[in-house]
Amino acid sequence: xxxxxxxxxxxxxxxxxxxxxxxxxxxxxxxxxxxxxxxxxxxxxxxxxxxxxxxxxxxxxxxxxxxxxxxxxxxxxxxxxxxxxxxxxxxxxxxxxxxxxxxxxxxxxxxxxxxxxxxxxxxxxxxxxxxxxxxxxxxxxxxxxxxxxxxxxxxxxxxxxxxxxxxxxxxxxxxxxxxxxxxxxxxxxxxxxxxxxxxxxxxxxxxxxxxxxxxxxxxxxxxxxxxxxxxxxxxxxxxxxxxxxxxxxxxxxxxxxxxxxxxxxxxxxxxxxxxxxxxxxxxxxx
Numbered sequence: 001x002x003x004x005x006x007x008x009x010x011x012x013x014x015x016x017x018x019x020x021x022x023x024x025x026x027x028x029x030x031x032x033x034x035x036x037x038x039x040x041x042x043x044x045x046x047x048x049x050x051x052x053x054x055x056x057x058x059x060x061x062x063x064x065x066x067x068x069x070x071x072x073x074x075x076x077x078x079x080x081x082x083x084x085x086x087x088x089x090x091x092x093x094x095x096x097x098x099x100x101x102x103x104x105x106x107x108x109x110x111x112x113x114x115x116x117x118x119x120x121x122x123x124x125x126x127x128x129x130x131x132x133x134x135x136x137x138x139x140x141x142x143x144x145x146x147x148x149x150x151x152x153x154x155x156x157x158x159x160x161x162x163x164x165x166x167x168x169x170x171x172x173x174x175x176x177x178x179x180x181x182x183x184x185x186x187x188x189x190x191x192x193x194x195x196x197x198x199x200x201x202x203x204x205x206x207x208x209x210x211x212x213x214x215x216x217x218x219x220x221x222x223x224x225x226x227x228x229x230x231x232x233x234x235x236x237x238x239x240x241x242x243x244x245x246x247x248x249x250x251x252x253x254x255x256x257x258x259x260x261x262x263x264x265x266x267x268x269x270x271x272x273x274x275x276x277x278x279x280x281x282x283x284x285x286x
Contacts, residue, residue: 001155002284003148003163005034005182008189009198011169014218015188017251018273019166020044020260023125025277029162031123032151033130034144034178036116041166046258047121047128055118055131055146057139059095059110061088067107074099074108091136116143120150127154141173148178162284171201179205184284185213186242186276191226199230203239214283216243216276240283243276245269 006022008015019041023031033041061082063074068086075083078099082092088099090113100108115138118131129151131143151163167178167185179185185206189199199215206213215234220227227244234241246268254264262270 001152001161001163002183002281003152003165003181004184004186004280004284005165005167005178006186006188007167007175007179007202008169008187009171009200009202010194011038013169013188013190013195014245014251015169016041016044016166017255017261018186018188018216018218018245018276019164021262021270021273022164022277023123024260024262025274026125026162026164028160029126029164030151030155030158030160031126031128032147032163032165033128034147034165034174035168036131036133036140036143036147036174037168039130039132042121042128042130044255044258044260045123045125045128047119047123047130049119049121051120053118054114055116055133055143056112057115057142058113058137059097060090060093060113061095061097061099061108062111063088064107064109067105069105069107071104073102073104077102113137115139118143118146118150120154126160129154140168141177144168144174144177162281170198171205175202175205176209179211180209182211183286184280185211186280187213187215188218189215189230190218191220191223191230193226196226196230196233200233203237212283214240214242214280216245217241218245219247220244221246240279242279242283243272245272245276 116133121128168174189195250265254261
């Protein structure tokens with residue numbers, strides 16, 4: 001079983017569009033949407049939810065009104081201004097637990113908070129593990145790790161050949177959580193100055209964790225000078241450029257139709273993505 005994670009240094013490069021097409025091309029795989037802060041792979045794959053689970057993480061103060069004597073000490077010591085009228089605001093509470101330590105009546109307990117939900121679903125392309133982090137909740141890296149663990153357990157149990165993960169953009173904690181231990185990172189970029197800058201950053205993260213990286217340049221023909229600069233950078237850093245996907249409105253048409261572009265059209269974009277899948281399977285095999 002080989003795990004391929006698709007990343008981008010910034011949002012909007014076409015990462016999820018490519019993952020949807022890889023889902024249609026791969027024959028034996030589990031899909032994982034690790035972009036838990038803004039998951040959108042389900043919009044393209046139309047999954048049917050089979051299992052739904054709570055994700056609990058972090059703690060928040062809860063005040064027992066029957067025990068509380070309204071001495072006001074907890075309100076005085078809360079540096080986050082999360083306690084008013086002897087009630088703790090679970091959104092403002094940072095979970096430090098100081099109020100529970102100083103309460104003379106033992107009226108405050110720190111309780112694990114509901115931070116989101118995760119799902120095991122079925123799509124026409126195979127099983128999908130995905131999640132939704134709650135509004136203003138933290139610990140997205142922990143939720144990403146849970147999604148990956150569930151996908152790995154499913155792949156090992158049922159004998160799938162690949163895990164294909166739609167990773168989050170950027171280089172933060174959820175990216176690290178989705179990347180570490182993967183067999184290959186496919187980095188999707190675009191030929192802009194910001195695209196090149198953010199590609200360099202996420203390549204640095206891949207090098208740090210010892211994960212082999214390959215690059216796909218999406219909409220390469222909107223600025224071929226920047227495409228050439230990205231290819232030169234990759235060549236100098238021994239990183240394979242495995243696809244140069246042209247700009248084509250057919251991609252938008254496919255999204256509107258709710259289909260991966262490789263199923264919607266058999267043009268140049270589809271041909272390039274098919275070649276991309278053939279190359280990255282060989283790279284992931286080592």
